[in-house]
Structures are given as C-alpha cells and as structure tokens.
Amino acid sequence: MAQTLKFGNKVWAAKEDSVLAYNDINNNYKPLPFDFARASIGTRVNKDGLIETMGQDIARIDYTDSADGVLLLEPSSTNLITYSEDFTDNSWDLLDATIENNSSLATPEGINGVQELRENSDNDDHLIKSSGTFSLSDCSFSLFAKYKGNNRNIKLSLGTGKYASFNLQEGYVFDVQSSTIAKIIKYSNGWYRCEISGNISASKLNIILLNDTTEVYQGDGASGVYIWGSQLEALSYPTSYIPTSGSTVTRAAETCNNSGNSEVFNDSEGVLFADVKISDKSTTNSYPISIFGNGDAIQIYYRSATQSISFLSVVGGIQYLFHSAINPLGNHKLSLVYKQGQYSAFIDGFLMNRQNSGNVPSDGTLTALSLADTGSSNFRGTVKEVGYYNTILTDLELETLTSYRNWVSMVNELNLNIIYNG
Numbered sequence: 001m002a003q004t005l006k007f008g009n010k011v012w013a014a015k016e017d018s019v020l021a022y023n024d025i026n027n028n029y030k031p032l033p034f035d036f037a038r039a040s041i042g043t044r045v046n047k048d049g050l051i052e053t054m055g056q057d058i059a060r061i062d063y064t065d066s067a068d069g070v071l072l073l074e075p076s077s078t079n080l081i082t083y084s085e086d087f088t089d090n091s092w093d094l095l096d097a098t099i100e101n102n103s104s105l106a107t108p109e110g111i112n113g114v115q116e117l118r119e120n121s122d123n124d125d126h127l128i129k130s131s132g133t134f135s136l137s138d139c140s141f142s143l144f145a146k147y148k149g150n151n152r153n154i155k156l157s158l159g160t161g162k163y164a165s166f167n168l169q170e171g172y173v174f175d176v177q178s179s180t181i182a183k184i185i186k187y188s189n190g191w192y193r194c195e196i197s198g199n200i201s202a203s204k205l206n207i208i209l210l211n212d213t214t215e216v217y218q219g220d221g222a223s224g225v226y227i228w229g230s231q232l233e234a235l236s237y238p239t240s241y242i243p244t245s246g247s248t249v250t251r252a253a254e255t256c257n258n259s260g261n262s263e264v265f266n267d268s269e270g271v272l273f274a275d276v277k278i279s280d281k282s283t284t285n286s287y288p289i290s291i292f293g294n295g296d297a298i299q300i301y302y303r304s305a306t307q308s309i310s311f312l313s314v315v316g317g318i319q320y321l322f323h324s325a326i327n328p329l330g331n332h333k334l335s336l337v338y339k340q341g342q343y344s345a346f347i348d349g350f351l352m353n354r355q356n357s358g359n360v361p362s363d364g365t366l367t368a369l370s371l372a373d374t375g376s377s378n379f380r381g382t383v384k385e386v387g388y389y390n391t392i393l394t395d396l397e398l399e400t401l402t403s404y405r406n407w408v409s410m411v412n413e414l415n416l417n418i419i420y421n422g
Contacts, residue, residue: 002025002389002390002391003025003387003388003389004023004025004264004265004388004389004390005021005022005023005032005259005260005264005369005386005387005388006021006022006023006024006387007020007021007022007034007259007383007385007386007387008069008070008071008275008383008384008385008386009068009275009384009385009387010068010069012061012069012071014036014058014059014061015058016055016056016057016058017035017036017037017057018033018034018035018036018059019033019034019036019059019071019256020032020033020034021033021034021259021260021369021386023264032259032260032261032264033259034256034257034258034259034370034371035255035256035257035258036057036058036059036254036255036256037057037254037255038056038057038058038251038252038253038254038255039056039057039252040056040250040251040252041053041054041055041056041251042054042060042072042074042240042251042252042254043060043240043241043242043243044060044061044062044063044072044240045062045063045064045187046063047063047069048110048188049063049187049188049189050108050109050110050188051107051108051109051187051229051241052109053243059071059254059256060072060240060254062240062382064185064187065185066382066384068384069384070277070382070383070384071256071382071383071384072240072254072382073254073255073256073371073378073379073380073381073382073383074239074240074251074253074254074380075235075239075253075380076250076251076252076253077233077234077235077239077242077250077251078233078234078242078248078249078250078251079231079232079233079242079243079244079248079249079250080134080232080233080234080248081130081205081230081231081232081244081248082244082246082247082248083244083245083246084229084230084231084242084243084244084245085107085115085228085229085230085243085244085245086115086245087099087115087117087128087227087230088115090131091130091131091132092128092129092130092131093128093129093130093131094127094128095124095125095126095127095128095129096119096120096122096124096125096126096127096219097117097118097119097120097126097127097128097209097224098118098120099115099116099117099118099128100115100116100118100224101113101114101115101116102114102115102116102226105146105226106189107144107191107228107229108144108187108188108189108191108193108228108229108241110188110189114146114226114227114228115226115227115228116148116224116225116226116227117154117207117209117224117225117226117227118221118222118223118224119152119209119219119220119221119222119223119224120219120221121218121219121220121221122218122219123216123217123218123219124216124219125208125215125216126208126209126217126219127206127207127208127209128206128207129159129204129205129206129207130204130205130206131204132204133159133202133203133204134200134202134203134204134205134232135200135201135202135203136199136200136232136234137199138197138199138234138235138236139158139197139198139199139200139232139233139234139235140195140196140197140231140232140233140235140236140237140238140239141156141158141195141196141197141205141230141231141232141238142193142194142195142196142229142230142231142238142241143156143193143194143207143227143228143229143230143231144187144191144192144193144194144227144228144229144241145166145168145191145192145194145225145226145227145228146168146189146190146191146192146225146226146227146228147168147169147190147225147226148223148224148225148226149223150220150222150223151169151211151212152168152209152210152211152223152224152225153165153166153167153168153169153209153210153212153213153225154166154168154194154207154208154209154210154225154227155175155206155207155208155209155210155215156182156194156196156205156206156207156208157205157206157208158180158196158198158199158200158203158205158206159200159203159204159205159206160198160199160200160201160203161177162177162179162180162196162198162199162200163175163176163177163180163196163206164176164177164180164182164194164196165210165213166182166184166192166194168192168225171184171186171192172184174213175213177198179198180196180197180198181196181197181198181237182194182195182196182197183195191228193229193238195238197235197236197237197238205230205232207227207230209223209224209225229241229243235280236280237279237280239251253378254378255371255372255378256370256371256372256378256379256383257368257370257371257372258368258369258370259368259369259370260291260367260368260369260388261367261368262293262364262366262367264369264388264390265291265366265367265369265388265390266366266390266391267360267361267362267363267364267365267366268339268340268360268363269338269339269340269360269390269391269392270291270298270337270338270388270389270390270391270392271335271336271337271338271388271389271391271392271393271398271401272289272291272298272300272335272336272338272369272387272388273333273334273335273385273386273387273388273389273401273402274289274300274333274334274335274383274385274386274387275331275332275333275334275383275384275385275386276289276302276331276332276334276379276381276382276383276384276386277330277331277332277381277382277384278302278328278329278330278380278381279329279381280304280329280380280381285304285305285377285380286301286302286303286304286305286373286377287301287302287304287377287378287379287380287381288300288301288302288371288372288373288377288378288379289301289369289370289371289379289386290369290370290372290373290374291366291368291369291388292314292366292367292368292370292373292374293361293365293366293367293368294361294365294367295314295316295317295374296313296314296315296316296361296362296365296366297312297313297314297373297374298313298336298338298361298366299311299312299313299314299336299373300334300336301373302328302379302381303328304328307327307328308324308326308328309324309326309328309332309334309347310322310324311324311336311343311345311353313338313343313358313359313360313361315358315359315360315361316359316362318359320343320355320357320358320359322343322345322353322355324345324347324352324353326347326352331384332347332348333346333347333348333349333401333402333403333404334346334347334402335393335398335401335402337392337393337398338358338360338392339360339392340358340359340360341356341357341358342354342355342356342358342392343355343357343358344395344398346398346399346401346402347402348402348403349399349400349402349403349404350399350402351395351398351399369386369388371383371386
C-alpha cells in the first residue's frame with residue numbers, strides 16, 4: 001500500500017497562509033501544502049500548556065488535550081464580554097464580594113497578574129455578575145479559575161435556571177442543571193477552564209463562590225478563588241479563548257484547502273482517512289473532508305442535522321450516499337474506501353457499511369484534498385491526522401488503521417479518565 005499524502009500525526013509545520021502536508025514515498029519528501037486562512041489573530045494552547053496568540057493566517061496547532069497536537073479549525077465567534085480579564089470594570093457588579101489583584105500569580109498565558117474573587121464576612125451569596133443582560137438561544141459561557149484554598153469552589157449561572165458547579169481542587173463538575181451542558185478542562189499551573197452551554201433570556205451572567213457545595217454561607221472576609229479569561233459566545237459549544245479589553249472581539253473563521261494534485265490521487269481506487277473531532281452540538285451544520293475535481297468528489301461528512309457520519313461520492317452528477325448511525329460528536333477515526341462497484345466505510349476499527357455499487361471518477365479528475373466541500377461548508381473541529389492511500393486496503397489493514405494502538409492511547413485520545421489500569 002502506498003500512502004501518497006500525509007498530514008499531521010504528531011508532525012506539524014506551518015507558515016503564513018500555509019500548513020504542510022507531504023508525500024514521503026521512498027524517503028523522497030515532496031511538499032503538498034494546504035492553503036490556510038484566518039483573517040484575524042487566534043489563540044491556542046502550546047506544548048508548554050500555556051495560552052499563546054497566533055498571528056493572522058497562521059495555523060494553530062493546539063495541545064489542550066493531546067500531546068501530539070491537533071489542527072484547530074473553528075468557526076467565526078465573538079466574545080461578547082467586553083472586559084474578559086478585568087473584573088473591576090463597571091461591566092461587572094459585585095455582591096458581598098470584592099476583586100483583589102495578585103501581581104505575583106501567573107495567568108494561563110504564563111504572565112504574572114490575576115484577580116481574585118474574594119468573599120466578605122456576610123452570611124449570604126458571594127458573587128460577581130455582568131451588569132448588562134444577554135439574550136441568546138444558543139450560548140456558551142466559560143471562565144478560567146484556580147483554587148486558592150479553604151474549600152472554595154465556583155458556580156457558573158446563565159441566570160435562566162441554567163447552571164453548573166465546579167470543584168477547583170480536584171477538577172470535576174457537579175450539580176449540573178438538567179438542560180445545561182458543562183465541562184471542566186485542566187490547564188497548566190493549577191488553572192481550570194470551566195464551561196457551560198445552554199440558552200439565556202434577558203439575564204445576567206453569574207460567577208458564584210461556593211463553600212464546598214454551599215452557595216449561601218457565612219464568609220470569612222479572606223477566602224476566594226482566582227479568576228481570569230471570561231468568555232460568552234453565541235454558539236452551542238465554547239471555542240478557544242478570545243481576549244477582550246474594552247469591546248467585543250471576533251475571531252475569524254478558518255479554512256484549510258487544496259492539498260495535493262492529480263499525481264497524488266488515484267481516480268479508480270483509493271482510501272481517504274481522517275482522525276478528527278467534532279464539538280458542535282447544533283443540528284444545522286455539516287463538516288466535510290473531500291477529494292474533488294471537475295465536479296466529482298469523494299467525501300466524509302459529519303452531519304449534525306442527522307446526527308450521523310456520512311460517506312459519499314459524487315460522480316458525473318450522481319451522488320452515492322450512505323450514512324452510519326453514530327453520534328458524530330467527539331473523536332473518531334474514519335476511512336472511506338472506493339473502487340468501481342465497491343465502497344466501504346470504517347469507523348473506529350469497525351466496518352460500518354459496504355456497498356457493492358457506485359461508479360468512480362474518470363481519469364485525471366481528482367486533483368485536491370480540502371477540509372471542505374465544493375460549496376460553502378468547511379470542516380469545523382480538530383484534526384489530528386488526514387491521509388490518502390492510492391490503492392484500496394484490506395479489511396484487516398483498514399481495521400488496524402482506524403483502531404487505537406493500545407488501551408491507554410484509546411482512553412487518552414477519547415479524553416477519558418483512567419479509573420483503574422490493573
């Protein structure tokens with residue numbers, strides 16, 4: 001078997017407007033770069049676990065939950081909080097609490113200077129809330145927080161009965177309102193990103209101190225938690241951090257297209273492989289990875305509307321489509337095999353569909369691989385690896401390609417916690 005296009009899989013290189021895919025058959029390295037674009041700066045988590053700002057049109061290789069790195073491909077999003085790091089601004093209101101500066105403690109960016117939400121000595125709620133109200137049918141509210149001591153935790157609330165609480169000492173979510181989606185992500189230096197998603201209707205954002213799990217309690221005038229990097233987005237899931245300092249800020253959408261050429265792709269048979277992750281919980285979007293040219297295409301789709309992963313080909317205007325009934329959210333290893341009268345789809349080591357029909361593109365048709373389709377849909381999520389083989393593989397080879405190498409790597413790549421490992 002010949003893998004004629006490789007991308008990712010721990011090996012990354014990028015410059016402005018470009019991120020590298022390549023062919024290394026016979027140890028002869030040939031560049032097959034993707035065209036990359038993002039009309040704004042963006043942030044990522046670097047290999048040291050710190051948040052780092054990347055310039056316009058520079059691809060972001062992110063290490064938030066992968067030691068191997070993944071390519072971030074996010075939609076356009078706006079942080080609607082105008083002062084994301086300064087909680088003394090009048091866009092925030094305090095109730096039985098104060099904001100105290102700490103110039104010696106490092107932020108998740110590794111820069112000294114954070115703020116503490118500190119309780120007063122009243123027997124009441126101790127919180128900070130947005131001075132203005134928000135109304136969003138889909139929204140995600142996130143905040144970086146760090147444990148200070150004295151058993152203090154936090155609760156995030158959208159003010160519409162949507163809330164979740166976060167243990168900052170051990171890093172877990174508890175007391176989640178039933179229609180709220182919540183997550184906690186560990187960062188470096190004891191920081192956690194606390195996230196909730198739901199809807200908000202003419203309500204304020206709330207950051208509430210907890211004494212262990214108790215919301216109303218007698219404060220001691222000294223305890224609290226460190227907070228930084230608040231973000232509110234009109235999306236069903238939170239995206240990478242967008243800093244603000246006086247106005248809302250928008251991060252532009254990203255595109256990654258046009259790797260390869262007609263010599264890379266075999267029109268009569270081949271395998272398209274992808275190791276990717278989707279976070280979008282909406283039901284209106286589709287995220288494609290495509291080889292195409294002259295109107296023909298070989299494609300893998302995440303389809304939010306049908307909550308499925310789809311595999312299809314378009315040849316001479318005729319579409320051959322088959323769905324796999326699997327929730328598309330999360331990490332998946334995917335392969336689509338095509339040959340005249342033979343299409344197969346593998347997901348996470350299993351043969352999901354085999355179709356003994358369907359034509360293949362005519363000679364010289366397939367010329368480019370894009371994380372997009374031929375229309376306006378672009379892939380949104382993270383990409384660990386994409387590859388192309390110019391001959392079909394056996395079922396055993398495909399099972400191996402889309403499986404995990406061992407139990408620990410499977411658990412880590414699926415972002416699970418190891419409870420017991422013998």
